[in-house]
Amino acid sequence: MKILAVSDVEDKLLEKIIEKTPEKVKSVDCIFSCGDLQGDYIEYITDALSKSLYYVVGNHYALQFYGKELKKRHLLKKLYFGKGMRLHFGGIDMHGRIEIVGDYIVAGFGGAMRYNPGFFQFEEIEMEKLVKKVRADILRQRIIDFLLFRKRKKLIAMSHAPIAGVHDKSDKCHKGFKCFRDFLFKEKPILWLHGHIHFEGQSRRQETMLDETLITNVYSSKIIEIKKSEIKTLNVNEL
Numbered sequence: 001m002k003i004l005a006v007s008d009v010e011d012k013l014l015e016k017i018i019e020k021t022p023e024k025v026k027s028v029d030c031i032f033s034c035g036d037l038q039g040d041y042i043e044y045i046t047d048a049l050s051k052s053l054y055y056v057v058g059n060h061y062a063l064q065f066y067g068k069e070l071k072k073r074h075l076l077k078k079l080y081f082g083k084g085m086r087l088h089f090g091g092i093d094m095h096g097r098i099e100i101v102g103d104y105i106v107a108g109f110g111g112a113m114r115y116n117p118g119f120f121q122f123e124e125i126e127m128e129k130l131v132k133k134v135r136a137d138i139l140r141q142r143i144i145d146f147l148l149f150r151k152r153k154k155l156i157a158m159s160h161a162p163i164a165g166v167h168d169k170s171d172k173c174h175k176g177f178k179c180f181r182d183f184l185f186k187e188k189p190i191l192w193l194h195g196h197i198h199f200e201g202q203s204r205r206q207e208t209m210l211d212e213t214l215i216t217n218v219y220s221s222k223i224i225e226i227k228k229s230e231i232k233t234l235n236v237n238e239l
C-alpha cells in the first residue's frame with residue numbers, strides 16, 4: 001500500500017507536482033492527513049488525485065475555521081463529538097475510531113495535549129479513555145476477522161500529537177501522550193504517522209523505530225510505501 005501523508009504546513013512542491021506531473025503521485029492508494037491543515041488544501045489534493053482521504057484534525061482547527069469566540073467553540077464541540085460530523089468534505093474522520101484500509105486496520109487520534117481552553121485539546125486522562133475505546137474496537141475487529149477466517153490485519157496508527165518521548169517537546173502544547181506509548185507497546189502497529197511537531201530539517205526525515213513501530217513525523221508531506229514487512233518513506237522532492 002502506498003500512502004500520501006500530509007500535515008501541518010502546505011507543501012508547495014507537492015502542489016506543483018500535482019499540477020504539472022500528477023502521474024508521480026497518482027500511484028498512491030490513499031491520503032492520510034495528520035491535522036492542522038486548511039480544509040480547502042486537503043480537499044484540493046483529494047479531488048486532484050481522486051483518492052480516499054483519512055484524517056485527524058489538529059489543535060488549530062477550530063480557531064482557523066470558526067473564530068475565537070468560546071461560545072462557538074462549545075457549540076462546535078457539542079455538534080462534533082459522537083455525531084459523526086465531517087470536518088473535511090469527502091474524507092473519513094479517524095478521531096477515536098478504526099477503519100479498514102486495504103489489508104490494514106487504521107486507528108486515529110486527533111488533537112493535542114491541553115494547553116488552553118481550545119477545542120481539539122485533551123488531558124492525558126481524556127486521551128487514555130479514547131485509546132481504551134479504540135483498543136476495544138481493534139479487539140472486536142480481530143474477533144470478527146478470526147470468526148470469518150480472514151487473515152490477521154496489521155495495524156497503522158495516525159495522530160496529530162506525538163507519542164511521549166518520541167519527537168515531542170517539553171512545553172505542554174507539544175508534549176506527547178503517554179497513553180500512545182502504551183497503545184504502541186500493546187497493539188504493535190507497524191507504522192505511526194503524526195504531525196504537530198514542526199521539524200526544521202524537513203528535507204531530511206524525522207523517524208524513530210520504537211519496539212516494532214516506525215514512527216514518522218509527517219510535517220509537510222511524505223510518501224510511505226508498505227510492502228510486506230518493509231516500509232519505505234520518501235519526501236516529495238525525492239519522487
Ligand SMILES: [Fe+2]
Binds near residue numbers: 112196
Ligand atoms: Fe498542532
